[in-house]
Amino acid sequence: MNKQLMIFSTVMLFSLFCKGQEDWKLKQSKEGIEIYTKPLENSHLKGIKVKCALPVTLSQLVTVIMDVNTAAEWVYSTKSSTLLKKVNAGELYYYSEVSLPWPISNRDFIAHLKVTQDPHTKVVTIDGPVVSNYLPEKKDIVRVRSSYGKWVLTPQKNNVKIEYTLETDPGGSLPAWLVNLFVAKGPHETFKNLKVQLSKAEYKNVTLAYIKE
Template sequence: MKNFLITGLAMLFSLMSYAQTNWTLKHNKDGIQIYTKTIENSDYKGIKVKCSLPATLTEFTAVIMDVNTAGEWLYATKSSTLLKQVSPAEVYYYSEVGLPWPLSNRDFICHLTASQDPRTKVVTIDGPVVPDYMPAKDGIVRVTQSSGKWIITPAGPNMVNIEYTLEANPGGSLPAWLVNLFVTKGPMESFKKLKVQVDKPQYRKVQFAFIKNY
């Protein structure tokens, strides 16, 4: 039970922190590199994940924007539901992250926007939270400060380089020292499943007017 508790905490907060200092490589396995760094005015370690995947820019973007299926690959996601689709490049969604008893689950409302640099073809997906988009739920701690980013760089006709960073204040009272001991567990599990997710047939048919592939 203790190990499961530690893993759950590490998963949540390793996917919820980012800063502007030097990164230190902490884990490098199966083509997935995980970096950490100290965040100013925070007890939690920052995290950055880098990897390369056999996919087009469109296919990978389609996976991230397909928020209803995030639970299929994002570790410990209890639910992920589209709230509003403004356009193919902009969505709002609700997600609940499950933590083991006796901790309260966390939830957040995220505003995803995708864009492409017309010169470099690099696709950026920003994902700040909008905590007041819907009322908080009883028994669940609302994440009120978080801003994530995906940077998707073309590396060939069917290859992309991925860089993922995120910063957040998880809210509530949690032992940062314990979370930091296991900071690479959640990202590693998520990115292993992400490699499988992007290869699913439904994403090969997606087209976005705002993206030009390599």
Template sequence: MHKVLLITLLLTAKFIPVAAQNNWIPEVEKEGIKIYTGVLPNSRIKAVKAQCNVKATASQVVALLMDVESAVDWVYHTKSCTLIKRVSPDEIYYYSEISLPWPLQNRDFVAHLKVSQNAVTKVVTIDGPAVKGYVAEKKGIVRIQDSKGKWIISPAGAGHVNIEYTIHVDPGGTLPPWLINMFAAEGPLRIIKNLKLQVQKPVYKNAVVDYLLD
């Protein structure tokens, strides 16, 4: 059950910006996905970085990540994911609840997603810090307050992109840091594997995001 829990909590923060971390330690390399962990100042919970090459365009990946309501189909144990506010095509707020096995309490969070692109390099960055407000905290659900992550999508030749995903999340509650760290690499590995499959679905495969240069 603990393994399931930690995979779930790491997946919940898929959109949620992580502090600079240079001392990355290789943990896993599987199916073309490389996973690293690192220690951040003033935190006993490890940060995680995933890297891989994906057969997709930047538009495909961004279209998927900004389609937050699709998370129930591919983000492990997502009970609900709801768009709260669309500020612009490249900026949104959303709420998500994560289902955990009894007797553990579900987790939830509110995130603010913002997409940007370097006009010269065409590198796309998606930041999505957890934010307060918008949705009142709910009885029996632990609100994730500290979650920082970043997606970097870089051109890698015709029809391919390199993806770098960094994440640092404190799931809150009484879970000990050693338990969280034990399975830190597994969540990002699973989410990248799912992403590689999801972007090939028809709704994303031919996606064109108007504000991006593919």
């Protein structure tokens, strides 16, 4: 490869990288919770990214997130959430139904959560893709077939930095006002509730053998 071609290729790669970085736009910043959105490819829907930092431990956060039977207590608009299969301490499948205002049909999904931790940085990642065919569909509930959530938990001196991203297609036809509700209000309420959930006694002094603080 000649020098000019190398320079051109480098510039093109850099511009593509910058474009990808600029896709996320700050939608709302309130109470220490930042919400970003970006258009999803080939869709009228938006991806969501939430950033905040909480004065808790990695074990506390992982425990709350993986305690899926209590998700209705803090995840916005969750009607029910039930553990289906626990593969091991850091991997599980669960079912959840999302409540939507009448006359719109509720949505449901089956998610596969898996926890990993970088042994050097101690950064914890929790991947949560949906597994749409894990259970038969239910009458009058729309099954979410395309969705991917991801938690990245980065330990800092006095807190844990949280970055949560969600790219989902809820299926069916949804009015714009409802989509916008879940883009801003939903994530904000969820993370406000997460703070409250983490303060409960059962999560206060929890430690996990597979998580290094």
